[in-house]
Amino acid sequence: MRRNSLEKKNKEEKMNLIMNVAEKIFVEKGYEKATMTEIAKRADLAKGTLYLYFSSKKDLYFTSVERALSTLLRSIIEKFSSCKNGFEKVVSMGETYVSFSLEYVDYYKLILNYETLEVHFDDKDPHVKKAYEKSEEIFKLLVSSVEEGIKDGSIDKRLEPLKIAMVLWSEITGMVQQVSLRETLYEKWTGLKPLQIYEYYIEVTKKMLASLS
Amino acid sequence: MRRNSLEKKNKEEKMNLIMNVAEKIFVEKGYEKATMTEIAKRADLAKGTLYLYFSSKKDLYFTSVERALSTLLRSIIEKFSSCKNGFEKVVSMGETYVSFSLEYVDYYKLILNYETLEVHFDDKDPHVKKAYEKSEEIFKLLVSSVEEGIKDGSIDKRLEPLKIAMVLWSEITGMVQQVSLRETLYEKWTGLKPLQIYEYYIEVTKKMLASLS
Amino acid sequence: MRRNSLEKKNKEEKMNLIMNVAEKIFVEKGYEKATMTEIAKRADLAKGTLYLYFSSKKDLYFTSVERALSTLLRSIIEKFSSCKNGFEKVVSMGETYVSFSLEYVDYYKLILNYETLEVHFDDKDPHVKKAYEKSEEIFKLLVSSVEEGIKDGSIDKRLEPLKIAMVLWSEITGMVQQVSLRETLYEKWTGLKPLQIYEYYIEVTKKMLASLS
Amino acid sequence: MRRNSLEKKNKEEKMNLIMNVAEKIFVEKGYEKATMTEIAKRADLAKGTLYLYFSSKKDLYFTSVERALSTLLRSIIEKFSSCKNGFEKVVSMGETYVSFSLEYVDYYKLILNYETLEVHFDDKDPHVKKAYEKSEEIFKLLVSSVEEGIKDGSIDKRLEPLKIAMVLWSEITGMVQQVSLRETLYEKWTGLKPLQIYEYYIEVTKKMLASLS
DNA sequence: TATGAATGAGACTTCATTCAT
DNA sequence: GATGAATGAAGTCTCATTCAT
Numbered sequence A, B, C, D: 001m002r003r004n005s006l007e008k009k010n011k012e013e014k015m016n017l018i019m020n021v022a023e024k025i026f027v028e029k030g031y032e033k034a035t036m037t038e039i040a041k042r043a044d045l046a047k048g049t050l051y052l053y054f055s056s057k058k059d060l061y062f063t064s065v066e067r068a069l070s071t072l073l074r075s076i077i078e079k080f081s082s083c084k085n086g087f088e089k090v091v092s093m094g095e096t097y098v099s100f101s102l103e104y105v106d107y108y109k110l111i112l113n114y115e116t117l118e119v120h121f122d123d124k125d126p127h128v129k130k131a132y133e134k135s136e137e138i139f140k141l142l143v144s145s146v147e148e149g150i151k152d153g154s155i156d157k158r159l160e161p162l163k164i165a166m167v168l169w170s171e172i173t174g175m176v177q178q179v180s181l182r183e184t185l186y187e188k189w190t191g192l193k194p195l196q197i198y199e200y201y202i203e204v205t206k207k208m209l210a211s212l213s
Numbered sequence E: 001t002a003t004g005a006a007t008g009a010g011a012c013t014t015c016a017t018t019c020a021t
Numbered sequence F: 001g002a003t004g005a006a007t008g009a010a011g012t013c014t015c016a017t018t019c020a021t
Helices: A002-033 A036-042 A047-053 A057-080 A086-103 A105-120 A126-151 A161-190 A194-210 B002-033 B036-042 B047-053 B057-080 B086-103 B105-120 B126-151 B161-190 B194-210 C002-033 C036-042 C047-053 C057-080 C086-103 C105-120 C126-151 C161-190 C194-210 D002-033 D036-042 D047-053 D057-080 D086-103 D105-120 D126-151 D161-190 D194-210
Strands: none
Touching (some): A002 A057, A036 A047, A057 A086, A057 A105, A086 A105, A086 A161, A086 A194, A105 A161, A105 B161, A161 B105, A161 B126, A161 B161, B057 B126, B086 B161, B086 B194, B105 B161, B126 B161, C002 C036, C002 C047, C002 D002, C036 C047, C057 C105, C057 C126, C105 C161, C105 D002, C105 D105, C105 D161, C161 C194, C161 D105, C161 D126, C161 D161, C194 D194, D002 D036, D002 D047, D002 D057, D002 D105, D036 D047, D057 D086, D086 D126, D086 D161, D086 D194, D105 D161, D126 D161
């Protein structure tokens, strides 16, 4: 028993070690340009060793993405507990998403990278499916928070919950994707840093949500 | 002279022929998985011929992207002429962007593909620079339209033009990216089609912009 | 037209050149130990060039085997024309098989190598199927020759055609396989060279076939 | 002493356990495609453990082959005791060989696999040599049985003992190899099962041997 | 004795690019 | 201008063997 759980822990630790390295390289170069040889070298392991823990490059990539999505999901749920009404929950989700993207840049960019890439992977791949499920879980939280806010009067009752949730979701995921991708470009155009853009977005969106409440 | 311009026209036509094919393949498979062999075959040309018109795979890719961006830019400017005030111009830009993404799916997805990929290309590459310049041109149009709207009273004067332009820009580009990428997924989640999402976005955003005007 | 057939001829010639080299290496080292790198080097070609003519190592191997089987089949049929009765045809087939194995050692060993290996390949593989069909074609010739011999009185009428054909077939293919594989070993044991063994086999078998005719 | 012999017995048992598993896998997949990992797993042992009992994959393979050859040899000698003359001994050898191939399919196919493969191994390898010696031992038994038969009048005295022994040997080893390899193929061609082919072979060969005796 | 994680050489295969025709 | 055969670097993945525990 002790033995087994110890081995399991060791294995997990090693997998995490490898994923930490892989993540960086996938972010730096993109999925296709990242090579197993480089990942092995930077992890100070032999090439073959990677294959003891991950069955293929694709497996390594997706397992890393799943880990990142889980971290994000956990983060969002944690912050939820201190919200008094639906409006606050919605706002909290946006803020958490934004903080996460700023704090765990590598993690976040990995997700983002995956979001554009998976279109070229097989839709039936269990890895892809699993990742989708994680996303859907988060989205459902958003919908129910909006509904809660409309019921408790903290969100404008003329809004349609499903539609507004969908708009918020794509707005925020899209915006954060754009901004973190083009951080330097946008700063050159406007002098604004990501955080300033996000804060302004949240400010105007809060007003929009609450306009009649 | 006559001779030269004729040759030039022929050359341009051939380039367009190649780009038409390349575009489709880049969209279908992504940059890395697209092969020069397949592009040549589908264009009914010899592989070597591609290199008479484009110096490399990267060159072919970026030239295609530039062509797509130009089409988008032209589209936006055309629609501008019939707008009476700043507010209408801003709304028109959003609508045009949305229509473009729906109408020229291939073109649009190529841009989108590039937007995620270029991060992995050399920032100093003249191709990348040129593409950025095209984007900036569009963005500047947005900023000046917002300013115009505030001045002519069609947009809420408490909004900060640069910030709101930046938010609108990243919101809309990001949202359209998300939605066109995950069209089927989102429809499964909510039953909504892209157009319905976009229309609702535009509706609430119009209210937000005009709230005090 | 001229152009196409010329190209075809060139392609075939190149394929033959490659197969000539491959054959030797497959025989020397066996399928698994033969490497594409060595085949390319010995054919004085780049590794990638091999893949212009054969889609995989397996393809190269089987195409070589098919070529060898065809040569054998042609050989057997050619000799047939000068036989006066069934008995002579059966004997001629045995002799041709034997001569072939002595004359085209590489060719023959390649077939032999395949005969033991294919058991580990997929039975449904079109290559394997095609090779089987060639073998069956030869076997059917043997059966009909035996039947002819019984009818024309040149073969002992108490023999059962199908059974005796099957025995002859497995005897001779098996024997030649054993002997060519262990040539030196058997010579060490008995002082006999392959040809002497084969001749004695044919002598006693002729008597057996004709014993009552 | 007690200690030692017990240890020895344990060691031998373990070796046999490993060889039992290895045999099956070598037969199923062929030498090259069989992996030490799979052998270890199916034997419920760690990979490293295999190397405590066998110095290499090759060693494991050849030791297995030797064990199989010994079993065959023992089998042949056992049946010898009940034979009254040379003719009966020769026939008995053939029958035993045939029975062995039917009864110990795995064992037999391992030998067969080795017979084609060893040509690609180093001829001077002590393992290969040892295996050859076992074969020679059996062959010598055949030669002396033929001589005995000629002397005691049970075999046609016009036959040359060494030559006919060599022919019989290669005939039967070859035939059994062919038939066990292509069992299903031959049944499809003729409807005959291995045993029926072997019996007919023995029938006609008996007549041939005894024709004048 | 037994383990199994780690190694690293080497296999097959792909594909952007060149160049003689 | 057009061709497409040839190149060869580089990629992913496998597996016999070793060695610290």
